[in-house]
Amino acid sequence: MVCxxxxxxxxxxxxxxxxxxxxxxxxxxxxxxxxxxxxADQDRAALLEGDDGDAKLINKASENRDEPIQDRxxxxxxxxxxxxxxxxxLPTIEEAETFPAQTSTESGRHVIDHELKVQEMGMxxxxxxxxxxxxxxxxxxxxxxxxxxxxxxxxxxxxxxTVDGHELxxxxxxDLPAHKISTMNSSLxxxxxxxARESQQRLCQxxxxxxxxxxxxxxxxxxxxxxxxxxSKEINLGMLLSVGRNTASKLQEILSD
Amino acid sequence: MKQIKFIxxxxxxxxxxxAIAAISEFPPVSTDVFSTDGLAAVxxxxxVAMDFGQITxxxxxxIGLYGTPGQQRFKFMWDILVQGGLGLxxxxxxxxxxxxxxxxxxxxxxxxxxxxxxxxxxxxxSDLKETPSIDDYQNYLQARNxxxxxxxxxxRNKADVLFLLDTLLTCLEIS
Amino acid sequence: MAQKLQxxxxxxxxxxxxxxxxxxxxxxxxxxATWEYTDNVKAAAxxxxxxxxxxxxxxxxxxxxxGGRQVLIAFSGDxxxxxxxxxxLPRPLRSAELLSVLRQASEKILNAFQEKEETGSPQGxxxxxxxxxPSSVADGSESSRRVIAILCANQSKILKVTDxxxxxxxxxxxxxxxxxxxLSQMDVEDLIASPAGSSRFEEIGSSQLLSETQNLxxxxxxxxxxxxxxxxxxxxxxxxxxxxxxxxxxRWPDLKKLGQDPLHLKLTALLRRGGAIDxxxxxxxxxxxxVIDFLNACRALNCLEIQTQQAATPVQTPEPQKPxxxxxxxxxxxxxxxxI
Numbered sequence: 001m002v003c004x005x006x007x008x009x010x011x012x013x014x015x016x017x018x019x020x021x022x023x024x025x026x027x028x029x030x031x032x033x034x035x036x037x038x039x040a041d042q043d044r045a046a047l048l049e050g051d052d053g054d055a056k057l058i059n060k061a062s063e064n065r066d067e068p069i070q071d072r073x074x075x076x077x078x079x080x081x082x083x084x085x086x087x088x089x090l091p092t093i094e095e096a097e098t099f100p101a102q103t104s105t106e107s108g109r110h111v112i113d114h115e116l117k118v119q120e121m122g123m124x125x126x127x128x129x130x131x132x133x134x135x136x137x138x139x140x141x142x143x144x145x146x147x148x149x150x151x152x153x154x155x156x157x158x159x160x161x162t163v164d165g166h167e168l169x170x171x172x173x174x175d176l177p178a179h180k181i182s183t184m185n186s187s188l189x190x191x192x193x194x195x196a197r198e199s200q201q202r203l204c205q206x207x208x209x210x211x212x213x214x215x216x217x218x219x220x221x222x223x224x225x226x227x228x229x230x231x232s233k234e235i236n237l238g239m240l241l242s243v244g245r246n247t248a249s250k251l252q253e254i255l256s257d
Numbered sequence: 258m259k260q261i262k263f264i265x266x267x268x269x270x271x272x273x274x275x276a277i278a279a280i281s282e283f284p285p286v287s288t289d290v291f292s293t294d295g296l297a298a299v300x301x302x303x304x305v306a307m308d309f310g311q312i313t314x315x316x317x318x319x320i321g322l323y324g325t326p327g328q329q330r331f332k333f334m335w336d337i338l339v340q341g342g343l344g345l346x347x348x349x350x351x352x353x354x355x356x357x358x359x360x361x362x363x364x365x366x367x368x369x370x371x372x373x374x375x376x377x378x379x380x381x382x383s384d385l386k387e388t389p390s391i392d393d394y395q396n397y398l399q400a401r402n403x404x405x406x407x408x409x410x411x412x413r414n415k416a417d418v419l420f421l422l423d424t425l426l427t428c429l430e431i432s
Numbered sequence: 433m434a435q436k437l438q439x440x441x442x443x444x445x446x447x448x449x450x451x452x453x454x455x456x457x458x459x460x461x462x463x464x465a466t467w468e469y470t471d472n473v474k475a476a477a478x479x480x481x482x483x484x485x486x487x488x489x490x491x492x493x494x495x496x497x498x499g500g501r502q503v504l505i506a507f508s509g510d511x512x513x514x515x516x517x518x519x520x521l522p523r524p525l526r527s528a529e530l531l532s533v534l535r536q537a538s539e540k541i542l543n544a545f546q547e548k549e550e551t552g553s554p555q556g557x558x559x560x561x562x563x564x565x566p567s568s569v570a571d572g573s574e575s576s577r578r579v580i581a582i583l584c585a586n587q588s589k590i591l592k593v594t595d596x597x598x599x600x601x602x603x604x605x606x607x608x609x610x611x612x613x614x615l616s617q618m619d620v621e622d623l624i625a626s627p628a629g630s631s632r633f634e635e636i637g638s639s640q641l642l643s644e645t646q647n648l649x650x651x652x653x654x655x656x657x658x659x660x661x662x663x664x665x666x667x668x669x670x671x672x673x674x675x676x677x678x679x680x681x682x683r684w685p686d687l688k689k690l691g692q693d694p695l696h697l698k699l700t701a702l703l704r705r706g707g708a709i710d711x712x713x714x715x716x717x718x719x720x721x722x723v724i725d726f727l728n729a730c731r732a733l734n735c736l737e738i739q740t741q742q743a744a745t746p747v748q749t750p751e752p753q754k755p756x757x758x759x760x761x762x763x764x765x766x767x768x769x770x771x772i
Contacts, residue, residue: 130297164303183330194286315768407684417688419771419772423770426772430701
C-alpha cells in the first residue's frame with residue numbers, strides 16, 4: 001500500500017487517483033460535459049499539492065471568458081498534503097471530503113463524480129469566483145462544516161455558497177445536487193431578506209423550509225456567502241438553528257480577513 | 258382576482274430592473290446581491306430571485322412587472338415567473354460579446370411562453386456599441402423564421418419602455 | 433397641375449411652427465396640392481390650431497360655431513373629442529401624419545371648390561397656376577416613374593444617383609444605408625420621391641463604393657425611404673403590388689424611428705399574421721388609402737412578402753377571430769393607465 005501511495009504521489013495523477021485507489025475506473029471515465037465543466041480533480045490536486053502556491057479555489061472558466069483570472073492572493077500559503085491515516089481502508093462517512101464535485105453515497109464509499117451538470121450554455125459570465133480566501137481559511141471552514149455535522153447527526157448536508165448562487169464548499173451525506181441547491185437557496189435567502197425589508201423588519205436571520213420529513217435552513221455568513229443546512233426531522237429545530245448560527249459566526253470570523 | 262403580469266428578461270446588465278423602475282408605480286422590490294463571479298467586472302450586484310414592480314389600473318386591478326434573474330442557472334425562477342404572464346419583454350445588452358446569441362437563448366428558453374403570448378425585444382446600449390445593428394437583429398430573426406418587434410431603447414427612458422409595452426399590447430390585441 | 437394652398441397656424445409654439453414650415457416643403461412634389469405657410473389666418477385655406485392650449489380650444493370652438501369655409505385642423509395629444517369636420521393632427525408633429533392630414537384637407541377643399549364651380553359660386557381661397565379646375569388625384573402609378581420605384585426594384589444593389597443639380601447620393605440598398613455629402617435627410621427624401629427622369633442612375637460595385645465613400649459616414653436609409661413612400665403613395669399601390677394579393681410581413685419595420693404611428697403599429701401586427709387589403713381595412717376600420725400607403729412603405733423597406741392571387745387559388749385570408757372582449761378591455765385599461 002505504501003508503494004501504491006508513493007507511486008501515486010510520484011505520478012501526480014490529477015484526474016484518476018481516486019478511481020485508481022477505489023477501483024472505480026468506470027465512474028472515473030464518466031464523460032465530461034462541454035468545456036464549462038468544473039474539473040474538480042484538477043482543482044483538488046492544485047489544492048493538495050499547491051502547484052502554483054495559489055490558495056484560491058478557482059472554478060474552471062466557462063465559454064464566455066471575458067476577464068483574465070483575478071489573482072488577488074496575498075502572500076500565498078503553501079498547503080500541506082492531506083494525510084491519509086489508513087491508506088488501506090476506505091474512508092468513512094465522517095471523513096467525507098468537502099471539495100466541490102465530491103459526494104459520498106449512502107453506502108459510505110467515496111465517489112468522485114466527474115459529471116457535473118453545468119447548465120450554463122455560454123450565457124454566463126466567467127464562472128470563476130472572485131472571492132478571495134486562502135487555503136487555510138477554506139480548510140478551517142471545512143473543519144467547521146464537519147464539526148457541525150458531528151454536533152447535529154440529523155444533518156446530512158451543509159453547504160457554503162455565494163449569495164449569487166455558486167457553491168464554494170460542501171459536505172453531503174447523500175447524493176444531492178449541490179449546484180442547484182446553492183443556486184435556489186440564494187434566491188430564497190434574497191427573497192426572504194426582501195420580504196423582511198418590506199415588512200419593516202430587519203436582519204433576516206434564517207430562511208427555514210419546513211418539510212414533512214426534513215428541513216432546509218439558510219442563513220447569511222457575510223456579504224458574499226451563505227450557509228445552508230439540510231437535515232432530517234431527527235434533529236430538533238432549535239438545536240439546528242442554534243448550531244447553525246454558531247457555525248455561521250465562526251465561519252464569518254474565519255473568513256473576515 | 259388573478260394577478261396578471263408582464264415579464265422582463267434578458268442577460269445580466271441588460272437593464273431589466275431599470276426598465277421596470279421606469280414605469281412601476283413604486284420603486285421595484287429587488288433581490289439584488291453582490292456578484293461573486295466574472296459578472297462583478299460588469300455589475301456590482303445581480304438579481305437572484307426577481308424584481309417586482311406594479312401598476313394599478315383604474316378598477317383596482319394590479320398588473321405585476323416581474324424581472325427575472327439574467328443568468329441561466331436561475332432558469333427555475335424563469336419557469337416560475339412566467340406562469341400567468343401576459344407577455345414577454347426581452348432586453349438585450351448590445352455591449353455583450355454576442356448579443357445575437359444571447360437573444361437566441363432567451364427566445365429558445367421562453368419559446369413555449371412566447372408561443373402562447375408574444376414577445377417584444379429591446380436592445381439597450383446600442384448608442385455605446387453600434388453593432389450588431391437593429392437590422393442585424395432582424396436578419397437574425399429572419400434566419401430563424403421569426404418576426405418579432407425589435408427596437409433600440411434606453412431602459413432608463415420611460416417613453417422607450419412604454420413604447421415596448423405599447424407594441425406588445427398591440428401584438429396581444431391582434432392575436 | 434397641382435393646386436397651391438395656403439396654411440396658417442394659431443397658438444403653435446415657435447419650434448412647432450418652424451418644423452411645420454419645413455415639413456410643408458415635402459408637399460412640393462404632390463400632384464394634387466402643394467402647401468405654403470402664411471401668417472394671414474383669414475386668407476388661409478386651412479388653419480392648424482394647438483388644441484391643447486386653453487386659447488386654442490376656445491378659438492377652435494368659436495370657429496366651428498362660425499362655420500367658415502376654412503378647414504380646421506386640431507393639433508393635439510387627444511385623438512377624439514373634437515367636433516365633426518375638424519381634422520386631427522396628433523402630437524408630436526411628424527411629417528407623415530402632417531402629410532396625411534394635409535391630403536385630407538386638400539381633398540375637402542378641392543371637393544368644396546368643385547361643388548362651387550358646378551353651382552357657379554365665386555372662387556374660394558384657392559390659388560392655382562393657370563387652371564381653375566383642381567387636378568385629378570395623382571395616379572399611384574406615378575411611383576413607377578419615381579426614384580423610389582427604381583430603388584425598390586433593386587434591393588440587392590448599390591446605386592449611385594445623381595440629381596439634376598449634380599448632387600450625388602449612393603444607396604446601399606441591401607444594408608439600407610446611404611452616403612452623401614451635403615444633402616440633408618429631407619433633401620434625400622425629396623430625391624427619393626422625385627421623378628426618376630430627372631436623375632441619373634448608375635450601379636456600382638463594392639470596391640467603387642469603398643473608394644467613393646471613404647470620407648462619408650453611412651446614414652440610415654429607412655426613415656427617408658419610409659417617409660418618401662408614404663408621401664408619394666396617395667392611396668395607390670406601388671408597382672408589383674396587387675389589390676387582391678396576400679401580404680405578410682417578413683421583418684418588423686423599426687417603427688420607433690419611423691414615426692410611431694399607432695395605425696402603422698396595428699397594421700404591422702396584422703401584417704405579421706398576413707392577409708389581403710380588404711381584411712386589413714375591415715380589421716382596423718381605417719381607410720383603404722391608409723392601408724395601401726402603409727403597404728407601399730413596407731414594400732419600399734423590403735419587409736413584405738407578396739403572394740398574388742391566381743384565378744384558381746383564392747387567397748387565404750385568416751378568419752377574423754371573435755375578439756376576447758375581456759382581454760381587450762384589460763388591454764384598454766392598461767393603455768389608459770400607462771397613457772399609451
